[in-house]
Amino acid sequence: MIWTRATILVALVLYGGLWVLAAGGATSLVVPLLIPLVLAVLVGGGVALNRFLGTSPRSPRFEEPPSPSDGDGPGPG
Numbered sequence: 001m002i003w004t005r006a007t008i009l010v011a012l013v014l015y016g017g018l019w020v021l022a023a024g025g026a027t028s029l030v031v032p033l034l035i036p037l038v039l040a041v042l043v044g045g046g047v048a049l050n051r052f053l054g055t056s057p058r059s060p061r062f063e064e065p066p067s068p069s070d071g072d073g074p075g076p077g
Helices: 002-023 027-053
Strands: none
C-alpha cells in the first residue's frame, strides 16, 4: 500500500509540474494535460449518476463453453 501511495504522489507531482510548464508558456501541453481531467470528470459523473439512480453494478455471468467430450462441438467423435 505504501508503494501505491508513493506512485500516486509522484504521478501527481509530475502532473502538477507539467501544468506549471504549461502555465509558463508551453501551450502545446495544455490539450494533452486536459484529457485526463476530462476523462476523470466523465467517469466521476457516471459513477455519481449511477449512485443517484440507485443502480447497482451487475455481476458478470460466464457461461462455460461445451466440452468436446459432450459431442456438441466439432471434432472427432
